Amino acid sequence: MTVDDRHYHYQSLVSEGDRRKFLISSIMSHFLLVTVILVWQFAAPNGPTLTLGGGGGGGSRAIGVGLVEGLPAGQEYFKPPVTLPEPVAAPAVKPAESIMETDRPDDFLKTTRPDRKSATEKPAAPAAAAAPAPPGPVSTGNHAPGVRGGTGTGGPDGGTGHGVSIGGAGEGFYDSWYARQVEQRVGSNWLESRMGIQFSGKHRTLIQFAVSPEGRIEDIQIVESTGPEAFERSALRAVRASDPLPPLPVQYRMQRNRVRFVAIFEHPTP
């Protein structure tokens, strides 16, 4: 929007009488402003230089031009939240600095779940691949404080194709990409951390941890363990090595401060 545009905009918005009032008040405020500046300069010639951050009344015109001058597209700089300037010193070396990144496009909330078509196609995905998942360990709720049987799609008796056994309420709420990716991250760390050790027999360790909104892993504790200490340690190391995780998704954050996970480490791997 250029200055002329804006002026035109004002004209069309206010009536003739209002405009006159507006003009008078503008002239008066300008006069006042000039007086203040003169007095300031006169009273403190070596004082701090006066900088004008924003406009007042009709005065915003001149100052607006001052801000826009020399910048490639003035409109940009009227958008409030982003404060990334054009790189002046070494543009070629750090191009990333001049990209403005917005977390959520304006239409984000409207389109979070487009094309969501009722229940008809929802069960199809889990059902097709549910077979290999073993009986859900969540049913051992006595051993794992905080683990609750649930009514979600990946309930206590099955788990989805990915083997995410999920406790808790909310249809499909916990069966999210986040839990699946965490499972894979901890899993690959676990394989590495027990390399070179051959375990015999059946072992099982349950480790509970919390994930903060920023994705930090906190309060790691063993809630149940039948394995030798080395097995426990490999599981603990795998969880610690997965810190930090990505920030919790918005869907989680709206519900609670932190999200608790229980990771079930089993040998032999099912």
Added chain:
Amino acid sequence: MKRFRLLPLLALSCMIFPLAQADDASIVIKPRPAKTTVLALPEFQPKSGNLDPAVDEYLKTVNETLWNDLEYSAFFKLLSRSFYPAQRIDEPEDLVFKDWQDQNLGVDFIVIGNARIDSNYLVVQCRVFDLKTQEQVLGKQFRTIPRYTRAIAHRIADHIVSLLSANASQGIASTQIAFERKTRTGKEIYLADYDGANLQPITSNGSINVTPAWNPSNEWIAFTSYYESTPRLYLVSLANGQLQAFPPSGGLLTTPAFSPDGKQLAFSARLNDASDTDIYIADLDGGNLRNITQHPGIDISPCWSPTGRQLAFVSNRGGVPQIHICDTFGADLTCITLESGYASSPDWSPDGRYIVFSWKPSRMAHFDLFIAEVATKRILQLTQGNGDNENPSWAPDGRHIVFQSNRSGTSEIYTIFADGSELRQITNLQGCSNPDWSSYAQKN
């Protein structure tokens, strides 16, 4: 004004809601071997309503770069576009999940996006959807001048890698590689993106400038220069091009390496009063200078372990040049290579478990890349039978390695997966060597 009356109520409920949920259920996961995540990446389209034809050209760059980045990330498999439904997708509304949930395709996530020109600025929107739950995993908008089109694609790729690998990597698409390039008068330090694009000179003094090394925050590059009569070390700021000479001088200083905290520099030097080349550590202002290898042998090419508590370097104290490890005071010295042939240029992996180095097993053989597992001294060969492959450097994700090779006749820069697969040549400039991979790019 009416709706503002609800604000206190809203704020109050925001405060109470988490408390009400304090006793929460846990999410149960069963860690298991990671399965490769499969992505679908239909081409980004001009946003409907965009009237500027220039956007097509920018989109071509975005589409190409993003595909390459994700494919080379070492985390994903990309489903070939020949299987995609023909429908054009630029907004989430165009996405018909049923088409993509076909079990035969096996796609886990879909990446869609669009671009438009808005008063000379390029605006790119990108979204990632989980095909299982139809959740939106990522929604970002980028706005910049068209010159940074490739940087946008890199940025998108990094976001996707970081989220879908659960932070196992932050994505290397926005990282850069520093290396020396042969010129008519000598050698100069150059920078390029990790894929070889955006080549730019860092030095141009007509002298010989070699062995560049990044600092951990990517703000400085240390290098050796013969600009004065004897080689000495310089630090150059990438933000403003400011050049600083590293104080210790008089003698032969080379192969600098920043400590992981960025506060110290390790380097090899033969100072004036010394009888041989040793590894030294000093603060960036030259203070606290100390020799950590007081041994009558040649010690060069130091690199730090990611914890900053150990260093690896090349030493010929056993008769032939081999890779040795010691702590920052020179104690606990061990040799991790096989005490034969010629080993050189070690670099410690970001997770601390491996050291990559180049090794020439016998006089007749070529240099090839090898990885040694530090704890077990087990050694794995990465390259084979293709000229000399030298001066490896790890990418910050620990899954890629950059090195120089003369397999094509001239020395060029190549990248490779840490398992030895997926070789890519990233320069073709007739004489590039000594690459060093930057740290992860800072996300602002």
